[in-house]
Amino acid sequence: MTVKIKDVARRAGVSVTSVSRVLNGEKYVSEDILNRVNQAIEELNYSPSYIARSLKKQKTNTIGVIVPDLTSNFYSTILSSIEETASKYGYNLIVCNIAENLSKELKYLHIFQEMRVEGIIIMHEKTNEEIVNFIRNATMPILFSSVQSPDADFISVLIDDYQAAYDATEYLIRSGHTAISYLGGDLEDVTSGQNRYNGFRDALSKHHITIPEEYVKFGDYKLPSGHRLMGELLALAQPPTVVFAASDDMAVGALNCVLDQGFRVPEDVSIMGFDGSTITDIVRPSITSMQQPIYEMGQVSLENLHRLIIRDKHRPQADIMLQHQLVERESCKTMHPSNSR
Secondary structure (H helix, E strand, O other): OOOHHHHHHHOOOOOOOHHHHHHHHOOOHHHHHHHHHHHHHHOOOOOOOOOHHHHHHOOEEEEEEOOOOOHHHHHHHHHHHHHHHHHOOOOOEEEEEEEOOOOHHHHHHHHHHHHHOEEEEEEEOOHHHHHHHHHOOOOOOOEEOOOOOOOOOOEEEEOHHHHHHHHHHHHHHHHOOOOEEEEEEOOOOOHHHHHHHHHHHHHHHHHOOOOOOEEEEEOOOOHHHHHHHHHHHHHHOOOOOOOEEOOHHHHHHHHHHHHHHOOOOOOOEEEEEEOOOOOHHHHHOOEEEEEEHHHHHHHHHHHHHHHHHHOOOOOOOOOOOEEOOOOOOOOOOOOOOOOOO
């Protein structure tokens, strides 16, 4: 039979209220009562109902997180940072992997609402009218992490993806590359799709560089698409000298394809990634990447969601922009001594 709080009270010879005070860690509980209750809990192997206690206290200490793809090195890393920071604040996480499915996202948002989570972090920017209506009418704080919010009333924690892609492309140009290929993600994504692609194109335009249309290809940010698209580039009569991938996973896929076909990196073709996830330093040769501060992004996201939850006077009033950074490794070579154009 399930052991209830009244059973503990009976065994300890105290009131149910006294047991509740011990369980909640309240002050002003005598040492005698504390010892008797703890002994009764141990003897009966009592485990308090988390749900019941949460409902009674009107506080669940739970945060819901929407992740588009848990197989991504980027999302697994940022999620680890969010979980670590949440634990410091006494929150538990409920993580939902929607696999880019908007119906699943809406379903999980309603589940979060029913579970009375304290707040929600969303790392997915594709949306529809139903999702937008949900976040506008939500009773709990919602924060977007690594992506731009579809509604100006909500806070986002992210980098300037346009400028980061622009800076990455300009670095390749100043390294002497003019035959530059771009492996992009989904252009329906504003943050990582459109902004990164536009940064790439504008950097080329500033330096008066024109590339063949077949140098620009789009995948889904994942390793297999990087491998497939790199194969198409290598099949061209004049392959590019460098490939800039919109995610590190795609960059690793491209790297593997080059090596699979007997070519060398960076001697035959250079490769650059985007995100700065741990995988870029694990593979060989290691991959140059435009790094997002992934750990900091997760930490800052959770900290500011907490401020929104407790209505702290220092809670954010506008998007929080973090700084990107170029990390040079082994996968990019210089074609000639760098110089500004």
